[in-house]
Amino acid sequence: MKKIATYLGIAIACIIGIVIALHLAWYLQKSKPLNIYILDKTVTQTDRIEHKSLVWLLNHFRIVGPDGKSYNHKSDYWGFFPIDLNQQLFDIKSIRLNEVDAYAAVYDAAYYADCYGVYSYEWYKTETKAPNSSKVYGGLNQNDYFLLKRMKELNKLIIGEYNMFSSPTNALIRTKTEELFNVSWTGWAGKYCPNLGAINNGKGPAEWMVKLYEKQHQKPWPSKGSGIILISNDGLIDVLEEGSDLLTPIVKLITEPTMPQWQNNPKETEFYGWFDIIMAGIGSEVHATFKLETTPAGEEKLKSFGLKNQFPAVVKGYSDKFCYYFAGDFAENSVSIATSKLKGGKTLNSILHLNSPRNAFFNNFYLPLISNILNNYTSREQ
Incomplete structure (x- = not known):
């Protein structure tokens, strides 16, 4: 028992020593x-x-x-x-x-x-x-x-x-x-939703989104699978569903050639947060782009709102x-x-x-x- 306590004490002391050393190394930076x-x-x-x-x-x-x-x-x-x-x-x-x-x-x-x-x-x-x-x-x-x-x-x-x-x-x-x-905002925002049926649990849509969708579209909320929820500043709402509208519901974030380069980083990253759908103004530099992997049906749905499946993510x-x-x-x-x-x-x-x-x-x-x-x-x- 004493040996275990001794080894445990040594391990804890080593961890504390490593943390202190790492903090000192950070602190000594200018x-x-x-x-x-x-x-x-x-x-x-x-x-x-x-x-x-x-x-x-x-x-x-x-x-x-x-x-x-x-x-x-x-x-x-x-x-x-x-x-x-x-x-x-x-x-x-x-x-x-x-x-x-x-x-x-x-x-x-x-x-x-x-x-x-x-x-x-x-x-x-x-x-x-x-x-x-x-x-x-x-x-x-x-x-x-x-x-x-x-x-x-x-x-x-x-x-x-x-x-x-x-x-x-x-x-x-x-x-x-x-x-x-x-930049110019289209009036639309969106977010990836991993579970369209998980209402009000933090991983799915809020209850008000479901009610608003059903009122506008006069049909049940798509309660299966994942997708991308789109909401306009005018109160419109729609859903791009995996399979029918999307090849994959994950939003891709792609760096552009104008992005100042950094080493050892992927050109493409998955993004899970809320996003604006914007357009870049004349003379601006688009450093990164959001891309939605849409099917032809999904592309048509976006087109009906005046939107495209690729739009700026980082604009200088x-x-x-x-x-x-x-x-x-x-x-x-x-x-x-x-x-x-x-x-x-x-x-x-x-x-x-x-x-x-x-x-x-x-x-x-x-x-x-x-x-x-x-x-x-x-x-x-x-």
Whole structure:
């Protein structure tokens, strides 16, 4: 028994020693100061999943704030702040119009991770879950837009991500923001659904989607197999079903020749999150594309909505500006913050999240994408 306890103690000591060594190796890397304005209005949980993986990357790359400290995903952002989920207490951190120029001058970069917001059925858990419940907070507003505009004028880095354009963002702000990023939103969004019959269990559609579909199409929701759910900002809904409409329901994310190259990464990655269906403006660079593997019937269904089975995923709006739009919820990935401050933390994080379907996307696409953008931008600044 004593021998077992001794061996166990030695093993634990070795593990602790390895972790300390990996942390020291990470810490000894040169830190890079970069003041980043992170906006996340869709925070219904204390874990801040919508921007947590972005902060993981900043920490892992040794990017620090102006105070020299690592970024904290629970405090170093703007938007919605849950205080007490049980008491339903929250705070909101936002800028005023007269502060836009000052903040645009102070911040080096802006990353809008999610602007959709929080609705009453998500925050006030006792309420009935309905798609038309009242907004607690959310939507891209004029001050958010003006900050991006001013930072772009100052040649700062700006990155926008999925859900900047849909309701509750109003039409005028949406149009101006589309012009800012040099993209046009079709009004449609979509997501892969692994089990169309698993209603309201997290792996399938929400109940309101089923009801809306059956009301519009006057037929039962397709309750078998997998597919891609399509929803328009005007309230239309449809489903691309595996077999009849899709050869495979998995959304492919394909890098284009214009994408700055990184080594040892696949050209094609599977994407499981929500995506916007957008068009790139004249003069923009499409760095990556979403592709839906449609059958002729599926292609015709898309065509009836004015859509195609391939559309931009990453757009650099202007060749002379550090201005990017990601047409997917790229920053929503499963990560363990503790691994971000370890040399080799990418590997350990992958092991801890082997069951996450977005693991490959995070490692093979999002991580090198953000690394490449930040390296190009900071080297330009230096």
